[in-house]
Amino acid sequence: MIAYIRGKVAEITDQAVLVEANGIGYELICPNPFRFQAKLGQVEKIYTYHHVREDAQILYGFEKVDEKTLFSKILNVSGIGPKGALAVLASTTVQDFVMAIEQENEKFLTGFPGVGKKTARQMILDLKGKLPFDYTLEEWPATDVQADTNDIALEEAMEALKALGYSDKEVNQIKPKLKQEKQQEADGYIRKGLALMMK
Template sequence: MYEYINGLITNIYPAYLVIADRSGVGYKLFVANPYRFEQNVESHVYVEQIVRENEMTLYGFIDENEKYLFNKLLNVSGIGPKSALAILASDDAAGLVTAVANDDASYLTQFPGVGKKTAQQIVLDLKGKLDDLALSAGMTVETVPTTDNQSLADALAALESLGYTAKDVAKLQTVLANQKDTTDGYIRSALKFLVK
């Protein structure tokens, strides 16, 4: 229902903060780390409303990527809002994304409330689903080698923008590196290779 709230952060507590909008309503937002916000400062806080049988709760996020990751974590069997916030509190989204991409469940057990079984479930449920987050946040999960061939570089960038993973694009670069072609030609060759 809500996307974000603009307002004055009036109070900061260990588990939540209060933000007052211009109409004078104060919203209680549970956040991963409330001390990343400043009290008595106008802020733009992204929110997610969770409605349960006996409660309606607002969760706040410092940016859209944190909100996106929170929602992805909620889709994991065994992870609820409080566990998702505990994972986000570490402020290591890049580490989380990399661990999922590399099937590193042992890395995930460092988060509070995440045992071996839950860590394996996170990897299983989120594998390949965090690539968009990595790209939009500028994270490097798996580096795509650079190339001096501008046409090939443009083709690889276009393929990433189409939603192909960094892993797929890296494979394509090695396949296409020995060819001389236009950007369009590289894209056509890559798509033929991908649909095999």
């Protein structure tokens, strides 16, 4: 098992980060490759999950070891594969996901791409009380309704920007900055997004 790769971030694509280590280029499929944009050309340690199946061997890359751990745990949920697990990690933090599982928050879980009520219930059944993280209730907000609203508004804004003609790559590049804005309405994210695109 390849636990991590330390090498130069050589290239970033819509789905992956290419890392060069000892003359070998490794393609690491990431939840959000553009998180490594500021590290392009730098030597970085990226945690990896080596997924082996009959027709392929794929390396998945993560900025933090907690993300890698959660990815492997989500893969154990019946009906969820690597693509679904990546979608979860691209859309939320480890802490917020753990909170949703422990509080059986189906509304939060069904906000992920491809996750319906049945899959959300399966996640809770398979993962509640079994995730190896030390977050305490005191660290969690009393409610995540605000977070839900922010996430929905952000996704609506992403789709609106694409409809205006911007590519997936362009939109994904500004997503981390937009997420920091914590707007409740899509219009707010769209205005900020257009301003960032003009820079």
